[in-house]
Amino acid sequence: MALNFFDQFASPSLLGVPLIALALTLPWIMFPTPSVRWLNNRFLTLQNWFINRFTQQLLLPLNPGGHKWALLFTSLMIFLMSLNMLGLLPYTFTPTTQLSLNMGLAVPLWLATVIVGMRNQPTHALGHLLPEGTPTLLIPVLIIIETISLFIRPLALGVRLTANLTAGHLLIQLIATAAFVLLPLMPTVAILTAILLFLLTLLEVAVAMIQAYVFVLLLSLYLQENV
Template sequence: MILSFFDQFSIPSLLGVPLIIPALLFPLMIWFTTNRLTQNRYSIMQSSLLTYITKQMMMPISIAGHKWASTLITVMVMLMLFNTLGLLPYTFTPTTQLSMNMALAVPAWLMTVLIGLRNQPTTSLGHLLPEGTPTLLIPMLILIETASLLIRPIALGVRLTANLTAGHLLIQLTSTAVLALLNTMTTTAMMTFMILFLLSCLEMAVALIQAYVFVLLLTLYLQENI
């Protein structure tokens, strides 16, 4: 039976129960099963790295937005864990599902919009119409800026889904080529395996970078509304 390459993105189930729920709870179970009160080199390195990333992420934001640092860094760490989870054998990547990414992107984007409407409604609505716009172009520019505002959560969710899906598909295609060439063209198969190893390293970097980009764009949206 020949399976489709896209079967790896279908939600696995056991006895009719979707396994996406244990996949989502897996990072949380790791967190609670480790002793966070014990200081060691790993925990100190992890804390220092998170502190450095938080400082870099909050640097463009004014002081009023720093209270959202814990929420944003939590979202970033969660996305990093979900993205890298699918690189392990026999696992499932929850963030390859567009529905889950949109469920993260829409409320986060809506949070930034509502903060702007609550704190500075005039300035937030003023973003829909650039200063000095000719009178005849006002209706068209309002529609364009409104569409640009509404497309932001779609861009957040689709970017994360597309990057992870493309990387996983490329890895599967390359691994299939390695298995097909192993018995007939061993040298070519070994060279392809080296490419597969480099692709795996690249996909690990993409998994981490895309989580950072997701949160970085949220900080930019937040800066416009505080």
């Protein structure tokens, strides 16, 4: 029974086609498209307002050199948020519960920020490995520690997103199973469990949005150190 709870994190397939391909493609349909009309509908207006506010908030602490990443960060934010939200629907699959996908997003983007720093201002980028005023005896130790922390950043990005979504989905399935089991035995407790499940689902929706924002926000902070 315990193994069945983790079946939801396995990549399913339909007629030999992996559903992860469909899950990765579907969010792009929700992106706003240019219109020839004078006024947009409510959905496009809400999307445009959200994109503008998010972009302004994200690029506020960045130098002008980092503003070139605005389109990439905004697209990544909407893409991750759409994947996380779509995974909460019945008969769907959440690709962001797979560590391989999250690491595939985190490592190249983190590496790009490091390469930008090494190319444009190598002295400043290497200066992060050794804080100013460090005693001479601690210099080798601090360089090793800062280097390790630098290479742990992409791992932390991918593991954070995977762990939060996996834990939330697993908890939802556990409580849903408990509600079905308790329904014929203790209906009152089952109803209370169902209410708890509903509240947890709302919390998971918020977590899906927040984790996508945190992923992009941390990338922007890494970029801020290198521009």
